[in-house]
Structure formats: structure tokens, C-alpha cells
Amino acid sequence: MSQKVGRQSLYDEVWTDPVTDVAGRYGLSDVGLAKLCKTMGIPLPARGYWAKVRSGAQVKRTPLPSSGRFREVASLTRYDSEQVKAKKAIEQRAKETKKSLGQVPVPVEQTVQHPLVTTAKQRLARLDSASEKRLLSAPDEVLDIEVTAGSLDRALALVNALLLGLSNLGAGVEIDREKKRTLLIFESTHFGLKVTERITRREHVETPEEKKAKERYWKSADRYGAQYPSIPRYDYFPTGQLTITAGHWPSRTWNDTGRTRLEARLAEVIAGIVALSSEIRAKEERQAREAEERRQRQLRYEQELQRWEQERALFEELEANAVRWERACRLRRYLEAVEANSGGEGTAEFSEWLAWARAKADWVDPLLKAPDPLLDAPKPKRPGHWWEASE
Structure with missing residues (x-):
């Protein structure tokens, strides 16, 4: 459960213990905590500060400036020592998994194809892409992929390499037709997997044909019986930028970036999914313990x-x-x-x-x-x- 943490309290923590330890208490990374402290106007110890402290030197703290325009409080979730330890173990497992995988290839010509990828390719290729956003998707029938026709082959190749890599680690996959989603099954946990394409939009500019259609409508003697021309408010454009999303709460997301495409980061994605399954399992076990404690209290x-x-x-x-x-x-x-x-x-x-x-x-x-x-x-x-x- 989140709690309000004030500037003074967080300032005292980051000057009493290293940032790494404080970040772990709130489920944040070092960078995430540093960004939060920046928005709250909280100075952090300089490099070498803790080495001087350990050597017994008297080092002065940088004083906390007045609040001014800075945030006074932040909503953070505080974890106990066992949760912090479990989180570090999950992060370590992700690092080891990524290291063991090395570079995961994503060949354009796939010699080995996952059965669900084959089915998805056949079904999505038959869909009409003439909709407003031109996205192809049928999550109640095949894999949860939502991309334009131009990105379909790439998305399928990416998902194929991802599923084959996960299956080598013991993961399974199935289609949840009732909830219209793709479920990954890994180490007794079930969570969703989705691949989407980013779509941009711009205000629609009327074409000459649309303008003439509107004029004909207003000049029509039987205007009340005629149908007003259907003119979209926005025009949508594919970007080719793909996103892989796993889980819901908690979840992980990986995107194409300007420097790196997802194909080059597939080992990171697989390692992240492995870590996510451990996090989900820990959450489910914690919720089960809490539910049992509530049941015992009620009893x-x-x-x-x-x-x-x-x-x-x-x-x-x-x-x-x-x-x-x-x-x-x-x-x-x-x-x-x-x-x-x-x-x-x-x-x-x-x-x-x-x-x-x-x-x-x-x-x-x-x-x-x-x-x-x-x-x-x-x-x-x-x-x-x-x-x-x-x-």
C-alpha cells in the first residue's frame, strides 16, 4: 500500500543510507529514486561520500533547500526487508538469464515456426485492413498482435523468436478466447502477452471529393432524407514502431527506440519476462498469505x-x-x-x-x-x- 513520504523524511533516508538501499525499500531503481529526488529538490550525496563515511571521516551533509517550487510529498510503496531481498533475487535472476541467452536471433526466413505463429499468420493475413486505424487484430482467435499490414511479417518473426526462446526455458502459451488475450504460462504463473504497433494521428484535411460531397448534401432538395457524408476527424499513420507488453499488474513493456529495435533486445525481453513471472508468483503468494491471514482473523x-x-x-x-x-x-x-x-x-x-x-x-x-x-x-x-x- 502506498504512503505519503515527505521531503524531509526522504532527505534523511538518502543521507543515512546509500541510494541503492533506499531505492530498494520503495521498489525503485537508483535512477528512478534520483529522478524523484530531483523533482522534490532533495540533494544526493556526491561520489565518494560513503567511502569517506566508512573510513570514519566527518563529512557534512548538503543542506535541504527550502521547498519553493518543489514537490512536498511523494506517494511511495514501502517494502519490508524480505520483499527487498526477494526483489534483488528477481533482478539477479534476470541478469543471469540474459547473460546465458546471449544474442537471440530473429531470422526473416523462419526455418522453425511456432504453431500459434503459423495460425496467426494465416488468420491475420485474411483480415481487412481498411478500418480507420488499419490495424490487424483477432485476439479471441489467434495471438494477441495488433499491427498494420506493413508490420505484420516483422511482428510475427519477433513473436516467433520470443515464443521459441521462452519454450526452451519451459514456458507455454495459449489463447484465452473468452478474455481475448494471449496467456504465457511459466512456472505456475499465467499472464498476458501482446505485441502492438504505435499509430500516430493528425487532424484530417478534407479532400476535394469530400468537399463536393458536402456541397451536394446541402444543395440536395431531399437533404433530410439523404445521408451526411462520412468524413473522419483524424487520419492515422503507421510508425512501424513495435511494443511488447507482458503482464498487467505488475507488467513489463519493451519498445523500439530510435537507436535499438526489439530484435536486438530479445534476450533482455525474455529475461524480463522470466523476472516478471517470479514477481507475479511472489505477488500471488503474498496475496494468498494475506487472504489466509484475513480468513484466520475472521475465524x-x-x-x-x-x-x-x-x-x-x-x-x-x-x-x-x-x-x-x-x-x-x-x-x-x-x-x-x-x-x-x-x-x-x-x-x-x-x-x-x-x-x-x-x-x-x-x-x-x-x-x-x-x-x-x-x-x-x-x-x-x-x-x-x-x-x-x-x-
Whole structure:
């Protein structure tokens, strides 16, 4: 969960521990933390600062300037020591994977073709590219590729080399037709894979034919029955620049750049996907632990609530029995007073009433549990209508 970190707090951290350690606490790279500190106006220790500190030298800190136009707080996610350790292990694995792969070739003429690439080539080549953006895509049928016709062969060659390289590491791939995506399956994790082409757009400039079509519409006698000319607002242009995206949250993205195309960085992409699978698995395991902790907390709460309710019910029963016992004692004292006041010469009717009253006192007394055939029975029901009586 993200938290607000102020300038002063972050300044104290980067001058107490090396930037590498502080960056790891927040899941950032050294460069990422340096950029953040720059936007917040936080000076960083110069090169050699920590060597001087370790040697015991007294080195002054660069003071934190006044806030002025700088950001006061940043929203950061703080990781515990175990998470930082796991992140470093994932990064180390990515480096080792990239080193072991070396240069991954992407031949134009593919002697070995992944079956899903073959199917995608056949299906996408048959699609109509006359849509507004001219993108070819059928993610519910074949691999999730969204490119123009001019970039299709290159995208397929790139995906083919990528899938073959991943399959050598034990990864699988399948089409999720329901969610319209391509799923990579690697070390018990499932995450999406997509290749897209960047498209630029510009405001559409009306052609002479479109202008004439609009004029004909406005001059038409039956204008309300005619259809207004369909003129696009933008024109879209392919760039040939491809992007590979893996995962969703977390995710990784690799783009063509002005200096390097994705074909030259395929080992980096594969290593990044391997690292991403470890990150996703760690996230899923953490979420599973958190879910189990929530379940255990809920279970403890329900057990404690049940004990509380049982204790409450027993106490209420205790109080009720005490009240009933007091009522029974009060009735008996009253009957003793009535009998004493009668002078001992009561009639048979009085004796009968006295026996009845003492039975009621016994019925109220919880210590005796004496039943009463009339009061223990349910309350008589009001008679219904004549048609109900016949049922």
C-alpha cells in the first residue's frame, strides 16, 4: 500500500543510507529514486561520500533547500526487508538469464515456426485492413498482435523468436478466447502477452471529393432524407514502431527506440519476462498469505463473537432465573401473610385457592422447575373464518 513520504523524511533516508538501499525499500531503481529526488529538490550525496563515511571521516551533509517550487510529498510503496531481498533475487535472476541467452536471433526466413505463429499468420493475413486505424487484430482467435499490414511479417518473426526462446526455458502459451488475450504460462504463473504497433494521428484535411460531397448534401432538395457524408476527424499513420507488453499488474513493456529495435533486445525481453513471472508468483503468494491471514482473523472473530454471545446468553439466563426466584419468594411470603391473616379458619374454597397459588409460585421458581399444564401450553389461537375451520 502506498504512503505519503515527505521531503524531509526522504532527505534523511538518502543521507543515512546509500541510494541503492533506499531505492530498494520503495521498489525503485537508483535512477528512478534520483529522478524523484530531483523533482522534490532533495540533494544526493556526491561520489565518494560513503567511502569517506566508512573510513570514519566527518563529512557534512548538503543542506535541504527550502521547498519553493518543489514537490512536498511523494506517494511511495514501502517494502519490508524480505520483499527487498526477494526483489534483488528477481533482478539477479534476470541478469543471469540474459547473460546465458546471449544474442537471440530473429531470422526473416523462419526455418522453425511456432504453431500459434503459423495460425496467426494465416488468420491475420485474411483480415481487412481498411478500418480507420488499419490495424490487424483477432485476439479471441489467434495471438494477441495488433499491427498494420506493413508490420505484420516483422511482428510475427519477433513473436516467433520470443515464443521459441521462452519454450526452451519451459514456458507455454495459449489463447484465452473468452478474455481475448494471449496467456504465457511459466512456472505456475499465467499472464498476458501482446505485441502492438504505435499509430500516430493528425487532424484530417478534407479532400476535394469530400468537399463536393458536402456541397451536394446541402444543395440536395431531399437533404433530410439523404445521408451526411462520412468524413473522419483524424487520419492515422503507421510508425512501424513495435511494443511488447507482458503482464498487467505488475507488467513489463519493451519498445523500439530510435537507436535499438526489439530484435536486438530479445534476450533482455525474455529475461524480463522470466523476472516478471517470479514477481507475479511472489505477488500471488503474498496475496494468498494475506487472504489466509484475513480468513484466520475472521475465524477468530467469529469464534470470539460466538463465545461472547454464549456468555451473554448464560448471564442473561442467570439474571432471569434470579428474578424468577425472587418473584417466587415474594409470592410465597405473600401467601404466608394471606394465610396468617385468615386466622387459620379458611374455607375449602380458600384452601383450594391457596394450593393453586403455591403451585404457581413453584412454577415461577427456577430451582423447582414445576410444570404448569395451562401456562406451559401455547396461547390459544383466535378462531378464523368459517372456510378456514373446514380445512
